[in-house]
Amino acid sequence: MNASTVIPFDQLVAAYENTAAHNDALHARLTAATWADPLLAAHRRHVEENKLGFGDPAFHAMWASLLAAAAKRFGSVRALEIGVFKGQVISLWSLLARELALDVEVSALGPLAGQPAPTLKLLNKIRYRLDRRFREQIDNANFYANEDYPAILAAHFAHHGLNFDAVRVYRGFSNAPDILRDLNKAEFHIVYVDGDHSYDGALADFKTFSAKIPLGGWLVADDAGGDLPGTTFWKGHEAVTRAVQIMPSLGFKNVLNVGHNRIFERVSA
Template identity: 30%
Template sequence: MVSVTGAVSARISRFQATLQRKSFAHYRESLAEDLSFEQAVNKYPDRNALYAYMHHYLWNIAPAEIRHHRSYFSQRRRGFGEDAFHAMWWLLLRDYQPQRALEIGVYRGQITSLMGLIAKLCAFPCEVHGISPFSSAADTVSKYRKNIDYLDDAIASNRSFGLPDPNFIKALSTDTIATEHIRSRAWNVIYVDGNHDYEVALADYKVCRDALAHNGLLVMDDSSLYTDYRPAKFSFAGHPGPSRVVHELACSELRFLGGVGHNNVFTIC
């Protein structure tokens, strides 16, 4: 009886989340303004208001290609994340136009291909790199499907958008080959979305922080548990590991630019 009740409750919650997600996407004149990332943060200093702006931006202002990309990865469990993050990445990369971009934890290639797509649409050169085990290897808070060739899948998704293959390294982020690659150049943007356990998230943060170029961007995923962000039913505040790293280190060591849901953006000057 308890399991049946729980299953019904879960279905109701999913239905409510779907309705709320759609309602956030409805056109609202008060949000229909094409701002830069910095302008958006200044206009919407409240995290929840900024999140609503970004979600609305994707479905009402962003280029159709960006919406199509999000729809593609929302289908068949190709990717995680939330709609607002696509708008965040569009604004960040359109504004900063990074020459070298890196993702830690590629999964099936949603963000690496999004980086390449934005560079293509905005006509700026960008080397896109990714470090990932490209397997079902997980952490204490995650589980991944075992019937996928993650490397081939990520490359295929990238090619489906007419993009050159990213520079992928098949390794754990803490492997020597991975840390040496991170340290091998100065990165204009790094997205840390790998293992969520605190020790690994901390190691990823430290090596990536030290490899940022001047004015480079560090985006920490799943890291807003200890902020004033209050997620909608279809959103998520993050995991303890990355959230602790942001709370204890990033907020004091780097300059905070803004937070969109469980993504927090920092820069080093």
């Protein structure tokens, strides 16, 4: 991959229409762009074969476009992922930075630990009926198996010749007091919100971390496309879709949607 093969982000934004036909066509175009590029295709193939993440192949080409646009606009780019799983996005950012010669400081926020669902089926059924919070956790896929996530992340990076130690890691939940204290004065040009998928959790992340993005920067909301027209892509979770409706009131404009990833640009303070 080189700069000439990256689809210009501003062209995607200028041509964007939030219609079923356009959303389906854009998703297909970026999917094809990912598989046509040896670097993006190899990275995504490794993710799929080793179950290192979710999402769509189209997102790889989307990130290449957005990261290149951020570097063009800001020079040095600070990018944060909230809700790190097994390193699909942060390793891709790091790989793109290396291959495209971009100055990108990659940050990752998450517990880097499992959150397994209770195993007692009968008790789970009763709790699902009576406990709204538990029901939200189940419905929004907030449970993950216990695994050695730091080791998985390190191996994932190493596979691509990258050093996970170069990532600035904030280990914990996004609403933890120590995390919020550490990030009190932080600023990021790109924030990818893929953490707690409950309504309250997603809403808190949108409110808290949108404030850390300067004018011209972007917040990308994962699993937030429930109300988008289109038929060829999965649209995410209802709770996140509902929570993301707050973004315009926070000074952001929805400039592009790729599958269930919604991209908001900060246009006012």
